[in-house]
Amino acid sequence: MEQAEGALRVLVEKSAHGDTESSRVLYEQLVVRLFPFIRSRSKTKEEAIDITQDVFIDFFSSLTRFSFTSSAQLYAYLFVIARRKLARGYREHIKKGENTQVQYDDEIAPHSTTEQDYGVTLEIEEALKVLQEDTREILVLHHWSRHTFGEIAVILGMSESAVRVRHHRALTQLKDYLNKGIT
Amino acid sequence: MEKETDIIKKIESQTPELSALEISLMWNYIESHLPQKSVLKGYIPSPFWHFEFRTHPMLAGVALLLLVGFAGGGTAFASNAARPGDMLFTIDRALENISLHFPRSEGAQVSFKNKLSNERLQEFREILEEELEGVKVTSTTTRLSERGQGRIDNAVHEIIKFLDASDLDDTNRGNLITEIAQEFKRKGRVERHDDRYRVSDEQNRIEVDVDDDGDSRFEVRRGTERIRIEKKDGEVRVRTQVSDDSDDASDKNNSKKRNSRFDAGDALDNVDHSRGNFDGDFGDDSKDDSSDTTQDDDTHSENDDRDTSKTGTDSSSSGDNDRDDDRDGDSGSGNDGSEEGNGE
Numbered sequence: 001m002e003q004a005e006g007a008l009r010v011l012v013e014k015s016a017h018g019d020t021e022s023s024r025v026l027y028e029q030l031v032v033r034l035f036p037f038i039r040s041r042s043k044t045k046e047e048a049i050d051i052t053q054d055v056f057i058d059f060f061s062s063l064t065r066f067s068f069t070s071s072a073q074l075y076a077y078l079f080v081i082a083r084r085k086l087a088r089g090y091r092e093h094i095k096k097g098e099n100t101q102v103q104y105d106d107e108i109a110p111h112s113t114t115e116q117d118y119g120v121t122l123e124i125e126e127a128l129k130v131l132q133e134d135t136r137e138i139l140v141l142h143h144w145s146r147h148t149f150g151e152i153a154v155i156l157g158m159s160e161s162a163v164r165v166r167h168h169r170a171l172t173q174l175k176d177y178l179n180k181g182i183t
Numbered sequence: 184m185e186k187e188t189d190i191i192k193k194i195e196s197q198t199p200e201l202s203a204l205e206i207s208l209m210w211n212y213i214e215s216h217l218p219q220k221s222v223l224k225g226y227i228p229s230p231f232w233h234f235e236f237r238t239h240p241m242l243a244g245v246a247l248l249l250l251v252g253f254a255g256g257g258t259a260f261a262s263n264a265a266r267p268g269d270m271l272f273t274i275d276r277a278l279e280n281i282s283l284h285f286p287r288s289e290g291a292q293v294s295f296k297n298k299l300s301n302e303r304l305q306e307f308r309e310i311l312e313e314e315l316e317g318v319k320v321t322s323t324t325t326r327l328s329e330r331g332q333g334r335i336d337n338a339v340h341e342i343i344k345f346l347d348a349s350d351l352d353d354t355n356r357g358n359l360i361t362e363i364a365q366e367f368k369r370k371g372r373v374e375r376h377d378d379r380y381r382v383s384d385e386q387n388r389i390e391v392d393v394d395d396d397g398d399s400r401f402e403v404r405r406g407t408e409r410i411r412i413e414k415k416d417g418e419v420r421v422r423t424q425v426s427d428d429s430d431d432a433s434d435k436n437n438s439k440k441r442n443s444r445f446d447a448g449d450a451l452d453n454v455d456h457s458r459g460n461f462d463g464d465f466g467d468d469s470k471d472d473s474s475d476t477t478q479d480d481d482t483h484s485e486n487d488d489r490d491t492s493k494t495g496t497d498s499s500s501s502g503d504n505d506r507d508d509d510r511d512g513d514s515g516s517g518n519d520g521s522e523e524g525n526g527e
Contacts, residue, residue, distance in 0.1 A: 023214075024210055027210055031206055032200075036199045049209060053213055057213055057216050124193060143195045144195070172187075175187055175190055
């Protein structure tokens with residue numbers, strides 16, 4: 001664990017100094033965590049890719065002002081940028097008057113035209129809609145982005161015990177919802 | 184009834200993913216849009232660094248002095264590997280010249296000059312091999328590029344200059360070297376025969392023999408006069424053969440010195456003044472090369488026997504001398520004779 005932290009710190013420092021190779025390695029480690037979160041809040045996969053790219057451009061551009069203390073803090077920093085990007089995109093869509101079927105920042109995106117494009121089955125999608133925003137986010141961050149409860153606590157700004165409790169409640173809610181559907 | 188574990192599995196199986204290609208393409212886009220300089224400007228200071236130099240400014244001065252010292256030592260170290268034509272070679276030679284004047288015992292001084300002779304020889308060998316690498320070599324003359332010729336000429340000059348500067352109280356030898364250094368023209372041609380290289384011009388000939396064992400021989404000839412730096416079995420020897428144009432009685436001492444062999448590894452009092460001829464390694468230059476090398480073959484082993492009895496230092500190399508001369512015999516015929524006969 002400490003080795004992973006140390007390795008991540010080195011990558012961040014080298015990236016901040018302009019080491020392109022280190023930047024790429026850092027990007028590859030972070031994109032697999034960030035993309036699922038952004039995808040859960042995007043209309044289409046292409047849109048999620050665009051937003052993810054913009055997030056990383058802002059992330060690496062601002063890395064010189066970032067002081068690494070822990071991996072959780074790094075993830076939190078990245079997700080703050082992602083939320084801002086998502087919120088900005090939502091406001092831009094509102095200004096354009098587009099009939100967005102995607103709700104940014106507060107609600108999960110509705111299903112797209114095809115399940116294959118969205119990547120998530122209707123069943124799960126509908127079930128996640130039932131949950132509150134913070135509990136939904138905990139599920140996404142834990143099961144899709146593969147963050148630990150401790151990291152999620154830092155990302156969301158709450159205690160780890162609170163994260164665990166809400167996670168458990170979320171699973172219970174999903175179980176009840178899905179079982180109601182079965183039954 | 185679905186269990187929690189089943190729900191977790193179902194959720195995780197639906198994780199949105201990116202393919203490797205997508206990840207790579209995304210990076211290309213990101214990288215192309217990164218503000219390069221703004222990233223390079225960034226600096227994450229170490230709290231230790233700031234703490235020490237802000238609270239202890241004296242340490243900054245000490246660090247600066249250490250840095251200058253290491254840089255100077257590093258330059259000296261790096262310059263030691265420099266060769267003629269390299270940027271640091273001037274520094275290397277300056278340091279060597281300073282070192283030559285350090286007070287040393289006679290034996291230590293001889294050993295030190297022996298070491299420098301070896302270095303000059305090795306430098307020349309390396310430059311020659313570099314310039315000939317990849318060049319199609321034949322038994323006839325091989326013309327190098329102007330740059331290559333320049334490098335070899337520089338290396339030859341450096342060797343001659345070194346011999347001139349590190350004069351070992353051999354007056355005739357010193358005079359010969361000085362004259363050759365002044366006369367050597369910078370448009371020599373390079374020939375290669377087996378493992379021997381020859382750089383020659385209208386008046387002088389310089390030969391370098393290299394073999395796989397690392398032994399080398401560097402020889403400068405002008406007419407019947409020669410200087411040879413020879414490295415065999417780790418021992419470096421400098422030999423000189425000069426012509427004696429004076430019959431004046433006052434030059435009797437010079438005639439003795441003419442016939443003496445000088446070994447860089449030997450003390451001066453080991454020189455045998457009683458020998459009538461020179462060591463015979465160089466043979467009779469009035470004939471062409473083929474006979475010249477034959478002369479070497481005929482006389483060398485005989486002289487080596489004498490050498491062995493006198494100093495004992497040649498015994499280990501006598502076999503190598505024969506090997507060298509065999510090689511000379513193999514490669515010193517034909518074109519060499521026709522070319523060199525005209526030159527000398």
